[in-house]
Amino acid sequence: MATLRGGDLSRLRQLNSLTAIGALRGAGPLTLSALAKRTGLSRPSMKEVVDELMQLGWVEETPPAQGTIGRPARRYRFRASSGYLVGLDIGGHNIRAALANLNGEILAETRQPVRPDTPVEERLAAIERTVASCLALGGKTIADVWIVAAGTIGVITPEGRIHYCAAIPAWTGLDLAGRLREMFPCDVVVENDSRLAARAEAQRGTVRDASDVVFLHVGRRMGAALIIGGNVHRGFGAAAGEIAMLPQAQWFDAPEHLQNCSIIPPDTSPADAAGYTLAAARAGDPVALAAVERYVDDLAVGTSAMVLLLDPQVVVLGGGFSRSADVLLPPLRERLRRSCIRLPDVRASTLGDECVVTGAIDYAVAHLDHQLFTPDVPLPTSR
Amino acid sequence: MATLRGGDLSRLRQLNSLTAIGALRGAGPLTLSALAKRTGLSRPSMKEVVDELMQLGWVEETPPAQGTIGRPARRYRFRASSGYLVGLDIGGHNIRAALANLNGEILAETRQPVRPDTPVEERLAAIERTVASCLALGGKTIADVWIVAAGTIGVITPEGRIHYCAAIPAWTGLDLAGRLREMFPCDVVVENDSRLAARAEAQRGTVRDASDVVFLHVGRRMGAALIIGGNVHRGFGAAAGEIAMLPQAQWFDAPEHLQNCSIIPPDTSPADAAGYTLAAARAGDPVALAAVERYVDDLAVGTSAMVLLLDPQVVVLGGGFSRSADVLLPPLRERLRRSCIRLPDVRASTLGDECVVTGAIDYAVAHLDHQLFTPDVPLPTSR
Numbered sequence: 001m002a003t004l005r006g007g008d009l010s011r012l013r014q015l016n017s018l019t020a021i022g023a024l025r026g027a028g029p030l031t032l033s034a035l036a037k038r039t040g041l042s043r044p045s046m047k048e049v050v051d052e053l054m055q056l057g058w059v060e061e062t063p064p065a066q067g068t069i070g071r072p073a074r075r076y077r078f079r080a081s082s083g084y085l086v087g088l089d090i091g092g093h094n095i096r097a098a099l100a101n102l103n104g105e106i107l108a109e110t111r112q113p114v115r116p117d118t119p120v121e122e123r124l125a126a127i128e129r130t131v132a133s134c135l136a137l138g139g140k141t142i143a144d145v146w147i148v149a150a151g152t153i154g155v156i157t158p159e160g161r162i163h164y165c166a167a168i169p170a171w172t173g174l175d176l177a178g179r180l181r182e183m184f185p186c187d188v189v190v191e192n193d194s195r196l197a198a199r200a201e202a203q204r205g206t207v208r209d210a211s212d213v214v215f216l217h218v219g220r221r222m223g224a225a226l227i228i229g230g231n232v233h234r235g236f237g238a239a240a241g242e243i244a245m246l247p248q249a250q251w252f253d254a255p256e257h258l259q260n261c262s263i264i265p266p267d268t269s270p271a272d273a274a275g276y277t278l279a280a281a282r283a284g285d286p287v288a289l290a291a292v293e294r295y296v297d298d299l300a301v302g303t304s305a306m307v308l309l310l311d312p313q314v315v316v317l318g319g320g321f322s323r324s325a326d327v328l329l330p331p332l333r334e335r336l337r338r339s340c341i342r343l344p345d346v347r348a349s350t351l352g353d354e355c356v357v358t359g360a361i362d363y364a365v366a367h368l369d370h371q372l373f374t375p376d377v378p379l380p381t382s383r
Numbered sequence: 384m385a386t387l388r389g390g391d392l393s394r395l396r397q398l399n400s401l402t403a404i405g406a407l408r409g410a411g412p413l414t415l416s417a418l419a420k421r422t423g424l425s426r427p428s429m430k431e432v433v434d435e436l437m438q439l440g441w442v443e444e445t446p447p448a449q450g451t452i453g454r455p456a457r458r459y460r461f462r463a464s465s466g467y468l469v470g471l472d473i474g475g476h477n478i479r480a481a482l483a484n485l486n487g488e489i490l491a492e493t494r495q496p497v498r499p500d501t502p503v504e505e506r507l508a509a510i511e512r513t514v515a516s517c518l519a520l521g522g523k524t525i526a527d528v529w530i531v532a533a534g535t536i537g538v539i540t541p542e543g544r545i546h547y548c549a550a551i552p553a554w555t556g557l558d559l560a561g562r563l564r565e566m567f568p569c570d571v572v573v574e575n576d577s578r579l580a581a582r583a584e585a586q587r588g589t590v591r592d593a594s595d596v597v598f599l600h601v602g603r604r605m606g607a608a609l610i611i612g613g614n615v616h617r618g619f620g621a622a623a624g625e626i627a628m629l630p631q632a633q634w635f636d637a638p639e640h641l642q643n644c645s646i647i648p649p650d651t652s653p654a655d656a657a658g659y660t661l662a663a664a665r666a667g668d669p670v671a672l673a674a675v676e677r678y679v680d681d682l683a684v685g686t687s688a689m690v691l692l693l694d695p696q697v698v699v700l701g702g703g704f705s706r707s708a709d710v711l712l713p714p715l716r717e718r719l720r721r722s723c724i725r726l727p728d729v730r731a732s733t734l735g736d737e738c739v740v741t742g743a744i745d746y747a748v749a750h751l752d753h754q755l756f757t758p759d760v761p762l763p764t765s766r
Contacts (some may be wrong), residue, residue: 234694243691305631310619
């Protein structure tokens, strides 16, 4: 049999640790034998891996099962509560926070409305309040938090600075990661909100079965994200998915067809305007139906560009307008059938408004796992 | 140390075989110790791997180095000439064939012109003639060939059938892989020509350093291919890269600006028309320069869609028009700078007209390597 040496060995050890954590996450307590069976590793190797993970505080021994004859086998579980994760969705109209354990199980959620023109310092203060109330709701303090993962709208540099943000003009140029690090004494990561939503959809939403996905993040703003070969595609400068910036894609102003439909009562809040049009279309109003047709015409151009280019297995309609998928999906499918070579499966998101904050939690979990792979980064240890 | 078992073991063994073949390819004869050093494997593991590869006919022992004191160490080399590969580029206007050894080193190339309206059976006969003359030129027969890899224009199913081909209308619906298998008594694979050209560019061309690439395959026809995370992206139904099919991308008729410029002398062959315009633009002719501007305007729309969506490290201008990259790249860069968030590096192909046939050879090499990873496929053995 071939033997691994040197660099291969430590990579293999890390892979084994991750495999063990993966097997323990979500499962009840497992014996070494059960764990070895699930991971395909030998029992002695499994023992070594588990001992190391226990030293790091990631895994703990549980009391033996009651009433067992003879000496009961030791059982181990992932210490999902040895640390906590905070997910943030910083949008134009809402700040959302979620608190989760290390399994990504969400324990508390809070939301506070803001406006696209809310000044930067006020928006940052709203973020701090939303997180504080989420921690209080979950009975934790910021000292319990290992990672804050924030999603926001706009083009974000790999370092977490806002390169450009059309939706929140004051956001452009802000060192968001830096400001959040001043606010929270833990690891902070920042990512584009559409990419986080796509990640949530792949992890716990409607495309758990697909590895090539175009995610449409549509609401009052238009966004997109790509999953290619099972990975969320970031791009060389972390700027992928910005098809809305191409005038010919007809995306930028597309929501106006729904937001400014003539049937909307004059006192309707902008937050409810598109919903009014979509509801009226569902009820058969011809003016609303015509507005929906124009909206889907535009939506289909950018979507066709992505489908023709990537030939994905699935297109997911996500974001705020996905609540009206029953109205939007049939005409979207019909247009894609005409313009594309192969019509992908077109599905509605099942995560709704929580898609970004949920994806932020999943991103934090992935970031934590990634630390296992990076030898120079000290692993967080249980307090 | 952790021990691998079961499925892991055979995967590891295959990985070791590939690593060994990779180290031997292109290198001179190597001793077991040198090979172990290069691969990071232990000498005993290396011995096992080499023995197996010798049994399969992939590796051979060479005579010991002359004049060595004491018992000379055995040396091994990859048997690049134990089999041969044929690459094919089946275009609208030309059939090209290349013969290579198992290292992908090209030993002979032949070309025969055809027309887009050449009937299917005539085109297939031209393919057979082009391959026969290429084999004769290289001093081989079809019995020496392990794999024929064919690239052709159009949307091709994963099984090698032509789903749709605008450039060669009679091609649509043809079971190309089936017809080539009737013609050649060996393994046959078929792939889209732009994807093969992109592969060649990544393997031996101008983007050996990049893993996220948009490849523009531009000439009398417009095509594109994507390299994402180091892999040529095929798409779920093998139909990726077809941005030219979207009218709003302004690609389909773009070459007409160069093909039908008013300064082209009336007796110019269509094969030379665009080249005439590009040469006149290089010399400063204002009418030709205006035609180039219009062409680049259109080229930039589809290219911007891809750049905004994927944020690649590099855009490569390949295909027939890449010979005029000096005329085309400056205005293309200028437009991308205006329309995109981040201007990628924009480079010209270095492979020219041979890009598809070269990529077909590289695809055949990859297909051969892939067989090592697929336990149920019997490995080709030396005759």
